[in-house]
Amino acid sequence: MIVVASANGAEALEVAWTVLEDGGSALDAVEAAARVVEDDPRDHSVGTGGYPNLLGQVELDASIMEGTTRRFGGVAALQGFRHPISVARAVMERLPHVLVVGAGAASLAAEIGAETAELLTPEAEAAWRDGLARSPAGLTGAVLAQVQALSTNPEHVAGTVDFLALDRDGHIASAVSTSGWAWKWPGRVGDSPIPGAGNYCDDRFGAAACTGFGELALRTQTARTVVNGLASGLDVAAAGRAALEDLFALGEPADRIVMNTVALDRNGNHAGLTTEPGARYAWRDESSGGVQLATRIVVRPDPA
Numbered sequence: 072m073i074v075v076a077s078a079n080g081a082e083a084l085e086v087a088w089t090v091l092e093d094g095g096s097a098l099d100a101v102e103a104a105a106r107v108v109e110d111d112p113r114d115h116s117v118g119t120g121g122y123p124n125l126l127g128q129v130e131l132d133a134s135i136m137e138g139t140t141r142r143f144g145g146v147a148a149l150q151g152f153r154h155p156i157s158v159a160r161a162v163m164e165r166l167p168h169v170l171v172v173g174a175g176a177a178s179l180a181a182e183i184g185a186e187t188a189e190l191l192t193p194e195a196e197a198a199w200r201d202g203l204a205r206s207p208a209g210l211t212g213a214v215l216a217q218v219q220a221l222s223t224n225p226e227h228v229a230g231t232v233d234f235l236a237l238d239r240d241g242h243i244a245s246a247v248s249t250s251g252w253a254w255k256w257p258g259r260v261g262d263s264p265i266p267g268a269g270n271y272c273d274d275r276f277g278a279a280a281c282t283g284f285g286e287l288a289l290r291t292q293t294a295r296t297v298v299n300g301l302a303s304g305l306d307v308a309a310a311g312r313a314a315l316e317d318l319f320a321l322g323e324p325a326d327r328i329v330m331n332t333v334a335l336d337r338n339g340n341h342a343g344l345t346t347e348p349g350a351r352y353a354w355r356d357e358s359s360g361g362v363q364l365a366t367r368i369v370v371r372p373d374p375a
């Protein structure tokens with residue numbers, strides 16, 4: 072058994088680990104952990120306290136996947152609900168669908184009795200007002216300014232939380248939750264709720280999830296690329312490296328390639344990879360004696 076997370080999920084990993092130790096499923100473990108981060112107003116990339124879109128509305132994306140059947144549930148641009156990850160699970164378990172967005176996702180949340188919340192905290196609102204004040208005139212100018220800011224403040228632009236778990240029965244699950252880009256275009260959907268882009272798992276091989284500039288993972292199917300690498304026999308580090316190296320063939324300037332992935336194989340081997348030196352990830356298993364933080368492997372383009 073093991074649980075793996077992006078570094079901002081470290082504080083929630085003990086919750087996930089307790090679920091597994093008590094005999095719970097990988098699916099229950101990753102959902103429980105994501106709910107903890109969604110409630111943390113200090114994390115401006117997820118749930119309550121997340122940075123809003125251009126109009127000051129907090130729009131949440133989340134997804135959950137179970138690797139036995141590869142069922143997947145996602146919500147996007149969901150406003151006003153405390154735990155998008157649980158609404159995503161309801162998409163997977165209660166509807167014959169994979170992805171539900173916007174008002175439809177909110178209808179489902181209301182239908183299942185999900186708790187509403189004021190997601191925009193005073194701190195996030197103040198940052199939004201300040202960010203808009205410093206942006207070039209017009210709404211599109213503000214979005215473009217965020218793209219320019221990627222290389223200097225990627226966390227601010229595209230933070231997210233990832234959880235991967237392997238339970239005692241050998242089942243794997245993965246969960247991702249995010250408020251997406253700060254000041255994003257209203258209705259913008261990132262990689263987090265899209266199967267294969269920001270989240271993917273398969274019991275036969277392993278799991279991967281992403282944080283970073285979601286548009287890149289959407290274009291290259293980064294999470295699925297990692298799992299494909301595991302399926303072809305690569306180890307977790309090599310599979311993650313291959314997925315991030317693929318981003319450098321997109322024709323984008325190297326300083327606009329901001330991506331992180333966590334990877335877990337079906338035997339419990341794990342790795343974190345990043346395009347940003349210094350980034351970390353977190354993990355917990357029977358032998359670790361608590362949650363551990365590890366340095367991610369840095370992947371940069373080869374110098375020409």
Ligand code: GLY
Nearest residue numbers: 251261283284285
């Ligand atoms: N990776 C999160 C997002 O771009 O929305």
